Amino acid sequence: MSTKPVATRQIFGETLARIGEKYPEIVVLDADLSKSTKSELFAKKYPNRFFEMGISEANMIGVGAGLALSGKVPFICSFGAFVTGRFDQIRMSVSYAKARVRIVGTHAGVGIGEDGHSQMALEDLACMRTLPEMAVLQPGDDLETAAMVEELVHYPHPAYLRLTRQNVPRLHKEGTTFKIGKFQKISDGSDGVVFATGGVLSTAYEAIQALKQGGLSLELVNASSIKPLDETYLSQAIQKHKEIITIEDHYVIGGLGGAVAEYMAEHPGSRLHRIGVYDTFGQSGTPEDLYEHYGLSATKLKEQIQKIFR
Amino acid sequence: MGMEKHSIEKLKEIARDIRVSCIKMIAAAGSGHPGGSLSLAEIVTAFYFRLLRHDPKNPNWKDRDRFVLSKGHGVPALYAAMAYSGYFPVEQLMTLRQLGSPLQGHPDRARLPGIEASTGSLGQGLSIAQGIALATRIDGSDAMVYCVMGDGEIQEGQVWEAAMSVPMHKLDHVCAIIDWNKGQIDGQVKDVMNIEPIADKWKSFGWNVLEVDGHDLSEIIAAVESAKDNAKQKSGKPTLIVADTLKGKGVKFMEDGKNAWHGSAPNQEQTEAAINELLKGKV
Ligand SMILES: Cc1ncc(C[n+]2csc(CCOP(=O)(O)OP(=O)(O)O)c2C)c(N)n1
Numbered sequence: 001m002s003t004k005p006v007a008t009r010q011i012f013g014e015t016l017a018r019i020g021e022k023y024p025e026i027v028v029l030d031a032d033l034s035k036s037t038k039s040e041l042f043a044k045k046y047p048n049r050f051f052e053m054g055i056s057e058a059n060m061i062g063v064g065a066g067l068a069l070s071g072k073v074p075f076i077c078s079f080g081a082f083v084t085g086r087f088d089q090i091r092m093s094v095s096y097a098k099a100r101v102r103i104v105g106t107h108a109g110v111g112i113g114e115d116g117h118s119q120m121a122l123e124d125l126a127c128m129r130t131l132p133e134m135a136v137l138q139p140g141d142d143l144e145t146a147a148m149v150e151e152l153v154h155y156p157h158p159a160y161l162r163l164t165r166q167n168v169p170r171l172h173k174e175g176t177t178f179k180i181g182k183f184q185k186i187s188d189g190s191d192g193v194v195f196a197t198g199g200v201l202s203t204a205y206e207a208i209q210a211l212k213q214g215g216l217s218l219e220l221v222n223a224s225s226i227k228p229l230d231e232t233y234l235s236q237a238i239q240k241h242k243e244i245i246t247i248e249d250h251y252v253i254g255g256l257g258g259a260v261a262e263y264m265a266e267h268p269g270s271r272l273h274r275i276g277v278y279d280t281f282g283q284s285g286t287p288e289d290l291y292e293h294y295g296l297s298a299t300k301l302k303e304q305i306q307k308i309f310r
Numbered sequence: 311m312g313m314e315k316h317s318i319e320k321l322k323e324i325a326r327d328i329r330v331s332c333i334k335m336i337a338a339a340g341s342g343h344p345g346g347s348l349s350l351a352e353i354v355t356a357f358y359f360r361l362l363r364h365d366p367k368n369p370n371w372k373d374r375d376r377f378v379l380s381k382g383h384g385v386p387a388l389y390a391a392m393a394y395s396g397y398f399p400v401e402q403l404m405t406l407r408q409l410g411s412p413l414q415g416h417p418d419r420a421r422l423p424g425i426e427a428s429t430g431s432l433g434q435g436l437s438i439a440q441g442i443a444l445a446t447r448i449d450g451s452d453a454m455v456y457c458v459m460g461d462g463e464i465q466e467g468q469v470w471e472a473a474m475s476v477p478m479h480k481l482d483h484v485c486a487i488i489d490w491n492k493g494q495i496d497g498q499v500k501d502v503m504n505i506e507p508i509a510d511k512w513k514s515f516g517w518n519v520l521e522v523d524g525h526d527l528s529e530i531i532a533a534v535e536s537a538k539d540n541a542k543q544k545s546g547k548p549t550l551i552v553a554d555t556l557k558g559k560g561v562k563f564m565e566d567g568k569n570a571w572h573g574s575a576p577n578q579e580q581t582e583a584a585i586n587e588l589l590k591g592k593v
Contacts, residue, residue, distance in 0.1 A: 030496070032462060032465075032494050032495050032496045032502060032503075033495060033496070034496050035495060035496065036495075040496075052496055052497075052502055052503065053503065054462070054465040054494075054502050054503025055432050055433070055462050055463060055465040055466055055494065055503070056465045056466060056467060056503065058467055059467060081431065082431060085431065113341070114339060114340070114341040114342070114407040114415050115341070115415045115416065115430075116407070116414045116415035116416050116418070116430065117414070117416075117418070117430075118382060118415075118416040118428070118429070118430025118431050119415075119416070119430060119431075283409070283410075283414060283418075284407040284408065284409070284411065284414045284415040285407070285408060285409030285410075286409070289408075289409040290409065293409060
């Protein structure tokens with residue numbers, strides 16, 4: 001694929017800066033991480049609609065709620081770990097109040113590398129999924145990120161958008177239409193199906209390409225809409241495939257694996273294999289070392305998938 | 311445990327060595343937070359080589375003073391002070407941020423004995439220090455509990471919950487230190503979210519407030535000694551020390567007032583320049 005890999009947080013910032021003119025209702029808030037979340041790209045262009053909140057995430061969430069309740073479309077930004085860490089503020093001021101706040105959490109998972117566990121969002125999907133009406137989204141590449149950010153301007157409910165620190169390659173074709181609540185098929189396969197989300201979509205893609213050469217044919221799906229979950233896609237996949245695999249840079253407890261497990265417990269028929277971070281802490285290391293260590297690199301994914309089909 | 315009583319001249323040398331180590335460690339790791347580590351050099355030196363009642367060979371000693379680094383990203387300075395005072399071999403410093411190292415990017419008490427609190431999400435350390443202080447009081451220990459925060463960090467609401475609560479519980483053996491280096495990430499603290507006047511705010515919350523030059527070892531030592539006296543006399547008031555510091559202190563190009571060195575590692579050339587400057591500087 002021709003374009004250079006790019007972090008979804010970068011595309012988020014660029015998209016906001018691009019569409020800011022078209023949607024004067026957009027306002028953006030950050031808590032002293034605008035250089036990292038890339039909200040600074042919006043801030044530079046529309047200083048009057050950007051609010052620096054300082055290192056005060058709880059306050060930022062409440063302020064975002066107030067703005068949303070007054071007709072604005074706030075994107076509130078920080079690392080996923082810090083913003084979803086203020087769960088009760090989100091639960092009450094955003095969710096229960098039906099305030100259409102767009103909560104943007106960057107630096108998802110162990111893929112952030114050296115900063116270690118304290119800065120890694122590993123439980124954010126699980127927390128956000130429990131809140132009624134909250135959309136929980138994790139775009140897979142640049143095209144989808146841009147589409148999602150714009151769709152979120154109109155989305156009728158609050159939403160959590162989870163973004164990567166690291167660069168990810170483009171996996172979708174230009175012109176693809178994306179829709180919140182819909183999974184996207186990346187490639188066909190007949191032996192089983194892999195649902196991957198976020199930063200590991202590309203390592204899953206590589207693993208599946210390698211397995212294909214060994215004669216194993218797997219369907220790859222970009223499960224970017226973790227909530228609402230694409231139950232239509234899931235139910236078809238369960239009818240078609242015996243082996244269902246989920247892959248995520250997040251705890252398997254409560255993440256994509258958790259969501260699919262809940263669905264499959266009520267719609268049995270196939271076997272589920274969840275790959276992700278298992279009930280342990282993140283740590284420091286290079287992103288590459290950590291993907292090896294936690295089994296999320298293409299090589300490690302390939303080994304784990306091979307075991308399933310042995 | 312009584313540490314050998316170093317002269318101020320010797321302490322200055324140690325602070326310089328800690329700075330050199332911070333630069334080397336962060337350069338080797340290829341990431342980290344030099345600005346907010348360098349501003350801490352005299353503070354950690356004063357504590358680990360003069361002020362703390364501690365035993366590096368017995369980090370869980372029941373009656374040790376506790377040192378909580380709430381601004382966890384400044385931990386390279388703490389690791390260097392710990393290594394030089396004997397908690398672990400100095401060579402281990404160079405494993406900072408590597409897979410499996412006890413020297414995590416932010417302090418992890420489960421991996422490194424001597425670390426009192428796992429921090430890195432700002433704003434939580436003072437509450438933990440309060441809990442430790444309540445426990446040492448119940449246990450009849452006369453240990454001091456110290457907590458170092460960043461000036462940007464005190465924008466967190468939780469800091470002010472603790473600021474209210476510590477004096478309310480008359481925890482005069484708590485001594486908090488603010489590394490008032492004027493910078494954060496998105497800009498200077500006064501431009502991002504003003505926190506001034508710091509001393510007046512804490513005074514009005516019931517703290518005994520002292521202001522020092524945070525790069526002057528004698529001043530830091532005198533202030534903390536007075537916090538200890540204050541605890542001995544059971545004044546009922548905790549102490550807050552506002553340490554006037556410079557982000558990036560000791561390395562001219564990191565003292566930029568722009569926070570360009572908040573969270574980036576120097577390249578090889580910059581590393582050499584920084585170390586040369588530190589070693590040439592008068593101590
Ligand atoms: C809760 C939380 N929000 C945001 C961050 C990201 N962060 C790391 S350091 C920092 C700036 C800290 O500024 P300050 O406390 O003044 O430290 P210093 O300037 O001494 O480095 C921020 C926002 C964090 N670690 N924790």
